[in-house]
Amino acid sequence: MSVLIKGGRIVTAADDYVGDVFVDNGTVAMLGQSLDVAADRTIDATGKYVIPGAIDPHTHLEMFFGGTTTCDDFTSGTTSAAFGGTTTLIDFCMQTPGDTFPQALEKYFEKIERAKPVIDVGFHIGVTDLHTGGTLEDLAKLPDEGVTSYKLFMAYKGAVMVDDETLFKTMQTASETGALVMVHAENGDAIDIIVKKAVADGHTEPIWHARTRPPETEGEATNRAIQLAHVAGAPLYVVHVSCKDSIDPIAYAREKGWNTYGETCTQYLFVDESALDQPGFEGAKYIYTPPPRPKEHQEHLWHALHADVLSVVSTDHCPFKWPEQKGINGEAFNVVPNGGPGIENRLHMLHHFGVREGRLTLNRFVELTSTNVAKYFGLYPRKGTIAPGSDADIVVWDPEKRLTISAQTHHSNVNYNLFEGTEVVGAPDVVLVRGQVIVESDELVAQPGAGQFVKRARFGEELLAREAVPA
Ligand SMILES: [Zn+2]
Numbered sequence: 001m002s003v004l005i006k007g008g009r010i011v012t013a014a015d016d017y018v019g020d021v022f023v024d025n026g027t028v029a030m031l032g033q034s035l036d037v038a039a040d041r042t043i044d045a046t047g048k049y050v051i052p053g054a055i056d057p058h059t060h061l062e063m064f065f066g067g068t069t070t071c072d073d074f075t076s077g078t079t080s081a082a083f084g085g086t087t088t089l090i091d092f093c094m095q096t097p098g099d100t101f102p103q104a105l106e107k108y109f110e111k112i113e114r115a116k117p118v119i120d121v122g123f124h125i126g127v128t129d130l131h132t133g134g135t136l137e138d139l140a141k142l143p144d145e146g147v148t149s150y151k152l153f154m155a156y157k158g159a160v161m162v163d164d165e166t167l168f169k170t171m172q173t174a175s176e177t178g179a180l181v182m183v184h185a186e187n188g189d190a191i192d193i194i195v196k197k198a199v200a201d202g203h204t205e206p207i208w209h210a211r212t213r214p215p216e217t218e219g220e221a222t223n224r225a226i227q228l229a230h231v232a233g234a235p236l237y238v239v240h241v242s243c244k245d246s247i248d249p250i251a252y253a254r255e256k257g258w259n260t261y262g263e264t265c266t267q268y269l270f271v272d273e274s275a276l277d278q279p280g281f282e283g284a285k286y287i288y289t290p291p292p293r294p295k296e297h298q299e300h301l302w303h304a305l306h307a308d309v310l311s312v313v314s315t316d317h318c319p320f321k322w323p324e325q326k327g328i329n330g331e332a333f334n335v336v337p338n339g340g341p342g343i344e345n346r347l348h349m350l351h352h353f354g355v356r357e358g359r360l361t362l363n364r365f366v367e368l369t370s371t372n373v374a375k376y377f378g379l380y381p382r383k384g385t386i387a388p389g390s391d392a393d394i395v396v397w398d399p400e401k402r403l404t405i406s407a408q409t410h411h412s413n414v415n416y417n418l419f420e421g422t423e424v425v426g427a428p429d430v431v432l433v434r435g436q437v438i439v440e441s442d443e444l445v446a447q448p449g450a451g452q453f454v455k456r457a458r459f460g461e462e463l464l465a466r467e468a469v470p471a
Contacts, residue, residue, distance in 0.1 A: 008045025053087025066337025146455020219245025
C-alpha cells in the first residue's frame with residue numbers, strides 16, 4: 001500500500017516547506033516537490049499542515065487506582081488519542097505491589113491483547129515495590145524488552161509512593177542499564193500530614209485538594225529527585241510540572257547541563273485552582289495531581305516551554321466518570337480517585353492557544369508534542385519526524401477547521417471534558433499510523449489492532465528505521 005500526500009506544508013521540529021510525501025510499505029519513502037510517482041492513494045494536503053504524528057508519553061489506560069479503574073481501555077483510549085492527532089502513546093505499566101516486573105508487564109500485554117489499540121503503544125514500568133516482588137535484577141532486564149523508562153511516585157503515601165531508598169536504587173540501576181527515570185515529584189509524607197489535619201478539621205470540599213498540596217511540596221520533591229539522579233548518574237524526566245516552584249530547580253539543572261527534562265500537561269496551562277471551587281461536589285472533576293494551581297503559574301509554564309526549561313507537553317490522561325467514579329464519595333476530597341481526562345485535545349488546545357496566539361512556533365508545537373518525546377523515550381528517528389525511513393505516522397492538520405470541544409463529541413469513554421465548550425480552530429483531517437489511514441473525515445476507519453507494541457531504544461540511543469534493522 002502506497003500513499004502520496006501532495007502539496008501540504010510539511011512541518012517538523014526543524015523544517016517548514018511545501019512539498020509531497022510518498023509513503024510506501026508503512027514508511028516515508030520519498031520527500032520532494034511535485035513528485036511524479038504512482039500511488040495506491042493520493043491525499044490532497046493543499047492548505048494543510050503535514051506534521052509527524054504526536055506522541056503522548058503520559059497516559060493511564062485501564063489502570064486500577066484509588067479503588068476503581070480508569071474508564072478507557074486500550075481501544076477506546078487510543079481511539080480518542082487518534083482523533084486528536086496522537087499516533088503513539090506510552091502508558092504506565094504499573095507494578096501491583098507484590099508482583100514481579102515480568103508479571104506486571106505480562107498483565108499489560110494481556111490488556112492490549114484484550115482491548116487492542118488503534119495507534120502504537122509502548123510501556124514505562126511503574127516501580128512501586130522493591131521489597132516483596134520487584135527486584136533490581138528484573139528491573140535491569142526490562143530495557144532488553146524495549147521498556148526503557150522507570151517511573152516512580154514520590155507521593156500517594158500508603159499506595160504507590162516509594163521511599164528515597166527505592167528511588168535512589170532505581171536511579172543507580174537506570175544509570176547502568178540506560179533507562180530514563182521518571183518521577184511524580186511531590187513530598188508525599190508532608191502532604192499526608194497536611195491532608196489528615198484538613199480532613200480532621202472538617203475541610204472536605206474539593207478546593208482542599210489544592211490547599212493541602214502546596215507548590216512548595218512539588219518544588220522540594222523535584223529538587224530532591226534532580227539532585228539524587230545527578231548523584232546516581234541517571235537521566236531524569238519530571239512528569240506533570242505544574243508550578244514555578246518545580247520549574248526553578250529544573251532550570252538550574254539544565255543550566256548546569258545535567259540530563260534533566262521537564263514535562264507539563266495541557267490542563268496546567270488552561271485550568272486553574274478556581275475550577276475546584278464549585279457548588280456541590282462538582283469541583284471533584286478537577287481533582288488530579290498535582291492540583292490545578294493559582295492562575296499566575298500558567299504564565300511561568302508558558303515561559304518555561306518557550307525557554308526550553310520544559311520540553312514536552314503530555315496529557316496525563318487518567319479518566320474517571322463523573323459522578324459515578326469521581327463523585328461517589330462526595331463527603332471528602334481525599335477519597336476521590338485522582339486523575340483527569342485529556343488524551344484527545346492536547347494538539348487542539350496547543351495549536352489554538354499556543355500557535356495561533358503566538359506563544360509557540362509551529363516547529364516548537366511539533367517538538368513539544370512529538371519530536372522531543374521521541375528523542376527522550378527511545379523512539380527517534382523512527383518516530384517524531386517526517387524523514388526517509390521513518391514510520392509514516394503522519395497527521396494532515398487543517399489549520400482552519402473549527403471545533404467546539406465537548407464530552408458530547410469526544411471519543412473517550414469519559415463523560416466530561418476539562419475544556420468543555422472551548423472553541424478552537426485547527427484539527428486533524430487525516431491521521432496515518434505506519435502508512436495506514438486511521439482517522440479520516442472525523443470517522444475512525446481502522447480496526448482495533450492497527451496499533452502495535454513498540455520496543456523502545458535506551459536513553460540516548462536511536463531507534464533505527466525498520467528497514468535498517470536486521471529481521
Ligand atoms: Zn500520571
